[in-house]
Amino acid sequence: MTEKTIQVFINGKKKSFSENNTLVSLLNILEIDGNGIAIEVNLVVIPKSQYKNIIIKNDDKIEIVQFIGGG
Amino acid sequence: MERISDIKINIAKKEFSSRLIIGTGKFENYELNKLALEASEAEIVTVAIRRVNLTDKSLPKLTDFISPKKYTFLPNTAGCFNANEAVRTLRLAKDLGGWNMVKLEVLSDEKTLYPNMIETINASEKLVEDGFKVLAYCNDDPVLCKILEETGCSAIMPLGSPIGSGLGILNPLNIKLIIEQSNLPVILDAGLGTASDASFAMELGCDAVLANSAIAEAKYPILMAESFKNAVIAGRQSFLAKRMKKKVYASSSSPLQNLISRS
Numbered sequence: 001m002t003e004k005t006i007q008v009f010i011n012g013k014k015k016s017f018s019e020n021n022t023l024v025s026l027l028n029i030l031e032i033d034g035n036g037i038a039i040e041v042n043l044v045v046i047p048k049s050q051y052k053n054i055i056i057k058n059d060d061k062i063e064i065v066q067f068i069g070g071g
Numbered sequence: 072m073e074r075i076s077d078i079k080i081n082i083a084k085k086e087f088s089s090r091l092i093i094g095t096g097k098f099e100n101y102e103l104n105k106l107a108l109e110a111s112e113a114e115i116v117t118v119a120i121r122r123v124n125l126t127d128k129s130l131p132k133l134t135d136f137i138s139p140k141k142y143t144f145l146p147n148t149a150g151c152f153n154a155n156e157a158v159r160t161l162r163l164a165k166d167l168g169g170w171n172m173v174k175l176e177v178l179s180d181e182k183t184l185y186p187n188m189i190e191t192i193n194a195s196e197k198l199v200e201d202g203f204k205v206l207a208y209c210n211d212d213p214v215l216c217k218i219l220e221e222t223g224c225s226a227i228m229p230l231g232s233p234i235g236s237g238l239g240i241l242n243p244l245n246i247k248l249i250i251e252q253s254n255l256p257v258i259l260d261a262g263l264g265t266a267s268d269a270s271f272a273m274e275l276g277c278d279a280v281l282a283n284s285a286i287a288e289a290k291y292p293i294l295m296a297e298s299f300k301n302a303v304i305a306g307r308q309s310f311l312a313k314r315m316k317k318k319v320y321a322s323s324s325s326p327l328q329n330l331i332s333r334s
């Protein structure tokens with residue numbers, strides 16, 4: 001069985017992943033520390049406790065944000 | 072002898088000793104930002120929310136220098152031009168830090184960065200409904216400030232002049248009117264250029280001031296941060312001391328009786 005790939009938009013950039021990745025595995029692939037970030041999937045903020053349960057789907061629009069300096 | 076002592080400032084049911092809030096933008100680097108913050112003795116810092124850089128992960132992180140455990144982070148919505156964007160940004164901020172005290176800032180255009188008050192009022196209503204404690208950047212218009220107050224926000228943050236302009240307080244009369252009518256803390260938010268502007272804001276009766284560019288863009292930001300700390304304290308003391316009345320003609324400080332003979 002060949003593994004399907006899906007395309008998602010992360011921070012506005014199109015990226016390809018294999019199917020059945022959770023947000024936890026997505027962060028691992030992207031080498032992003034899960035601390036100090038927040039994630040929104042299709043305009044819904046996902047609580048950290050749910051990262052392991054949310055499986056990314058084709059065409060998902062994902063925003064990964066952090067605090068930076070600002071006035 | 073009567074001694075007037077100050078009280079702590081209470082914002083959204085939290086007490087703070089410092090009446091100076093510092094921004095964390097525009098500093099040459101986070102280390103300088105941290106040192107300026109220490110010199111200012113501010114307890115609250117504003118921060119922005121932005122996308123994580125997916126390609127360059129070696130970039131320094133704000134939180135590695137300024138800890139949310141030590142300082143109260145006040146997430147802002149700078150760069151948002153409508154209520155929906157602002158609400159969306161602050162929902163992410165709430166998840167990021169777990170705090171509900173936020174600085175709402177909905178802008179109208181990039182040239183003036185003046186607040187879009189209609190969108191600000193709409194966003195404030197939604198955020199208050201969501202349980203946020205909203206500190207709202209706003210115009211120096213007393214009528215709109217009153218409407219904003221009625222949305223249930225926690226503090227009014229009128230501008231002194233455009234963000235980052237360093238022009239100081241252009242309409243002190245309006246700021247005074249806003250202070251007079253407000254049942255909430257009034258925090259002078261934008262446009263301060265130097266320490267005397269901060270003193271002036273406090274003398275007018277503002278409860279606190281927020282400074283970013285004035286410190287970050289000074290040649291020596293750490294020294295300017297300390298200067299702002301002193302200016303806010305001096306301005307506040309001056310306000311509490313209730314200044315003398317202005318007079319048209321001179322009034323000698325030394326008695327004019329019993330002078331030695333001039334002849």
